[in-house]
Amino acid sequence: MASLADNLRKIDPYVAGEQPNYPDMIKLNTNENPYPPAPGVLAALEAFDSGVLRLYPSTDASKLRKAIAGYHGVSEKQVFVGVGSDDVLANIFQSCFNSGIPILFPEVTYSFYRVWANLYGISYRLTPMRQDFTIDKKDYIGNENGGVVIANPNAPTSIFMPLEDIRDIVEANSERVVVIDEAYVDFGGESALALLDTHPNLVVVRTFSKSRSLAGLRIGYAVASEQIIATMESVKDCINSYPMNCTAIEVGAASLDDEAYFRGRIEAIVKTRAVLTEGLKKLGFTVMPSSANFVFASHPGIDAGTILSRLRQKHIYVRHFNSEPVKDYLRITVGTDEQVDRLLAALKEITDEI
Numbered sequence: 001m002a003s004l005a006d007n008l009r010k011i012d013p014y015v016a017g018e019q020p021n022y023p024d025m026i027k028l029n030t031n032e033n034p035y036p037p038a039p040g041v042l043a044a045l046e047a048f049d050s051g052v053l054r055l056y057p058s059t060d061a062s063k064l065r066k067a068i069a070g071y072h073g074v075s076e077k078q079v080f081v082g083v084g085s086d087d088v089l090a091n092i093f094q095s096c097f098n099s100g101i102p103i104l105f106p107e108v109t110y111s112f113y114r115v116w117a118n119l120y121g122i123s124y125r126l127t128p129m130r131q132d133f134t135i136d137k138k139d140y141i142g143n144e145n146g147g148v149v150i151a152n153p154n155a156p157t158s159i160f161m162p163l164e165d166i167r168d169i170v171e172a173n174s175e176r177v178v179v180i181d182e183a184y185v186d187f188g189g190e191s192a193l194a195l196l197d198t199h200p201n202l203v204v205v206r207t208f209s210k211s212r213s214l215a216g217l218r219i220g221y222a223v224a225s226e227q228i229i230a231t232m233e234s235v236k237d238c239i240n241s242y243p244m245n246c247t248a249i250e251v252g253a254a255s256l257d258d259e260a261y262f263r264g265r266i267e268a269i270v271k272t273r274a275v276l277t278e279g280l281k282k283l284g285f286t287v288m289p290s291s292a293n294f295v296f297a298s299h300p301g302i303d304a305g306t307i308l309s310r311l312r313q314k315h316i317y318v319r320h321f322n323s324e325p326v327k328d329y330l331r332i333t334v335g336t337d338e339q340v341d342r343l344l345a346a347l348k349e350i351t352d353e354i
């Protein structure tokens with residue numbers, strides 16, 4: 001007879017970066033933004049009428065969708081919002097990859113993609129990376145597939161693929177969905193949003209978690225053709241009619257208002273990224289060219305796991321993926337100048353000692 005355990009799903013979940021909480025810690029392990037969200041966010045929170053919490057929110061989060069559509073100059077019907085881009089991507093995996101033919105994504109990329117594929121029973125093939133961790137567009141052209149997912153800039157490598165290559169991939173796969181996950185695009189590189197008008201098979205995914213400093217509010221979105229968005233809405237309505245809470249809808253919409261603040265903080269992070277990259281190189285690290293709010297670095301003489309645990313002892317947190325071909329690398333989020341100075345000083349101590 002089947003046991004209780006036989007009835008329960010066995011699956012390897014995605015493992016998120018830890019969320020430690022020490023007053024003196026330097027947390028550079030989950031690509032959060034070190035700066036506060038736009039001042040309009042605080043104003044919207046203060047003005048928030050808690051009376052609305054009695055009611056269910058709008059089923060399609062229309063205020064937030066309208067704000068995002070206005071920001072990008074597209075129709076509201078081309079925007080889908082979710083509880084972080086993780087929620088949006090999970091929906092895409094359910095809505096868009098139904099051919100039974102394996103989907104393609106790179107061997108080194110956001111590790112959640114294979115978790116969703118496994119969860120939803122979607123077969124997939126991993127495309128190899130070049131030696132320098134760049135992606136070869138040829139792997140996605142003339143290679144039969146049921147869809148494509150590419151993070152651009154890629155994570156955890158931080159490397160950006162030129163828009164011409166993305167265009168070639170989207171064009172070569174016009175009969176299936178190509179997803180470009182642009183979680184980090186505000187920090188460098190060119191967005192594939194420019195291709196949307198001419199490519200109805202393209203889905204661009206964005207998040208408020210990184211460049212908008214709102215990881216805690218959980219807002220992500222997809223921009224695509226009306227046909228794809230309508231499919232995603234139907235799938236959403238098979239799971240949860242009200243995924244976006246009232247606060248996220250109000251406050252998220254307000255966060256799009258202050259473009260000058262937004263650009264200013266991105267500029268600060270890009271400047272600090274250069275300081276971090278140079279500092280790491282001086283200490284002997286190899287650093288990938290980053291277009292994101294993190295860098296990917298390895299030390300030729302010291303094991304990445306050792307550096308990780310030595311930093312942990314000092315309450316400095318970075319991320320290490322202990323598997324080939326990236327086990328020699330650490331992914332380090334760009335913090336404030338002060339945080340980066342303290343990190344570099346700690347790394348100097350560690351590299352001097354070993």
Ligand code: PMP
Nearest residue numbers: 084085086110155183207209220
């Ligand atoms: N895509 C990529 C490439 C990411 O690194 C992350 C962050 N873990 C996400 C999507 C999801 O971010 P969020 O759910 O906070 O929008």
